[in-house]
Amino acid sequence: MTPHLHFDFTVNKDNNTIHVEREFAGDLETVWDCWTRPELLDQWWAPKPYRTRTKSMDFREGGTWFYAMISPENVTHWCRADYQAIDLHKSFSGLDAFCDEMGQINTEFPRAQWNNRFNPGAGGTKVNITIQYKTLADVEKIISMGFKEGFTMALENLDRYLEERFRLWRGAKTSNTARVCTYLNFDGNTEEAFQFYRSVFRTEFGGKGIQRFGDIPAETDHPPVADAIKKMILHIELPITGNHVLMATDAPKEMGFTLTQGNNMHISIEPESREEAKRIFDELSAGGVIEMPLEDMFFGSYFGSFTDRFGINWFVNYQTKP
Structure with missing residues (x-):
């Protein structure tokens, strides 16, 4: 866990609940997606060395997430979460349970009511989780099974996933000279597009050249890059005409993107000073919709x-941090 991120885990034996309050270094929409989209949950939900594999998910009131926790020895433990109430980007609740491969609930283990609330804040998003059990014995059984340790590890997996996710915002800039770029997202064909642009403008790729998702250094405490996206473009730059630079990345769903026409192009302003960055952000965003507040990011950018x-x-x- 990143040291400055808030984390609190408490057990209330009077009302048979576990309460977890946890902060994440990500904007509200991204953190919400990580808790509600199966391809993202599969990246972090299981504590290491286990992994998660979703069989089916229907994220709606009355829907179910049916998934497996798989051990390093490929022993499969089936689980299900039945969604009850959903308030988009604010909260969701439901019942969880261990089950068999057909989804039949295993009554030998306690079932719990989960209530998850999401709140944006300075520097990240705070998630408040209340887990309600029927009896104190159920709470004690779950705790004795290592729930606190396992859930803590899973939340740290999410920290690392978000770190890799927001690595995409970092360019290859090596100085604080002001510049304006156009930042593009593609659905897996960034390289094809930029080879075409390169042939038209007769220029060469700048920065660090072609960087791929597979080039992200392997680290034991980070989730591995999915094989399906290793050859996709993490970052690329191409100077075109009039000293303008095109920059781009592929936008795979495994990294939390939902790519649609209209949201795949941004004008990227890189001011010379922090004060100018704040002035431009505040004035340009007035009356608009802020996707990510202007903040210090762990990857070295404001x-x-x-x-x-x-x-x-x-x-x-x-x-x-150039």
């Missing part, structure tokens, strides 16, 4: 993104 009141997408990025 960064924010928004859609202005005319529907144009912007990044403001002051590189504090």
